[in-house]
Amino acid sequence: MMSLPAGSRIWIVAGITDMRNGFNGLASQVQNTLRDNPFSGQVFIFRGRRGDMIKVLWADADGLCLFTKRLERGRFVWPAAKNGKIHLTPAQLAMLLEGINWKHPQRMERPGLRI
Numbered sequence: 001m002m003s004l005p006a007g008s009r010i011w012i013v014a015g016i017t018d019m020r021n022g023f024n025g026l027a028s029q030v031q032n033t034l035r036d037n038p039f040s041g042q043v044f045i046f047r048g049r050r051g052d053m054i055k056v057l058w059a060d061a062d063g064l065c066l067f068t069k070r071l072e073r074g075r076f077v078w079p080a081a082k083n084g085k086i087h088l089t090p091a092q093l094a095m096l097l098e099g100i101n102w103k104h105p106q107r108m109e110r111p112g113l114r115i
Contacts, residue, residue, distance in 0.1 A: 004043060004058070004090065005041065008041060008042065008043055008058075008090075009041075009042040009043070009087065010042070010043040010045070010087065010088040010089070010090065010092075010093050011034075011036075011042060011043065011044050011045065011085040011086065011087060011088070012045045012047075012078070012079060012085060012086045012088055012096075013029070013030075013033075013034065013044055013045060013046050013047075013085055014078075014079050014081035014082060014083055014084050014085060014086060015081070015082050015083050016047065016048065016049050017029065017046035017047060017048060017055070018048070019046075019048035019049075019053055019055065021046075021055075022066065023057070023064050023066055026038070026044070026046060026055060026057045026066070027039075027057065027064065029046075030044050030057070033083070034084070034085055036085075038057060038059060038064065039059040039064070040059065041058070041059055041060070042058065043056060043057070043058040043093070044056070044057045044058065044085075045057075045088075045093075045096070047076055047078050050075075051075035051076055051078065052070055052071045052074070052075055052076070053068065053069065053070040053071075053076075054068070054069055054076050054096075055067070055068050056068075056069075069097060071099050074099055076096060076099065077096070077100075077101045077102060077103055079103075088102065
């Protein structure tokens with residue numbers, strides 16, 4: 001699991017991204033479409049058309065990092081917005097990476113202790 005510095009801003013890039021893009025293509029999309037700096041330390045998450053793969057782009061002190069995850073079953077939950085970006089909390093990011101619906105997580109009741 002990637003370890004992000006405290007206070008890192010995490011963004012889902014709305015819409016569909018060409019998953020053939022690598023470091024340069026995704027960084028260019030952050031700069032040109034979102035008008036943001038890909039080297040700012042913020043995290044940007046992209047999803048492809050099929051919805052079973054995401055790419056996560058972020059910059060640490062040494063340079064750009066690119067993380068890719070593909071689900072073997074199911075799809076990543078994605079916002080309906082066609083453009084722009086949506087903020088996520090670190091907990092929502094963890095759910096997204098696990099393939100859990102980060103929009104509407106359901107808290108399960110803890111079973112009572114039986115003695």
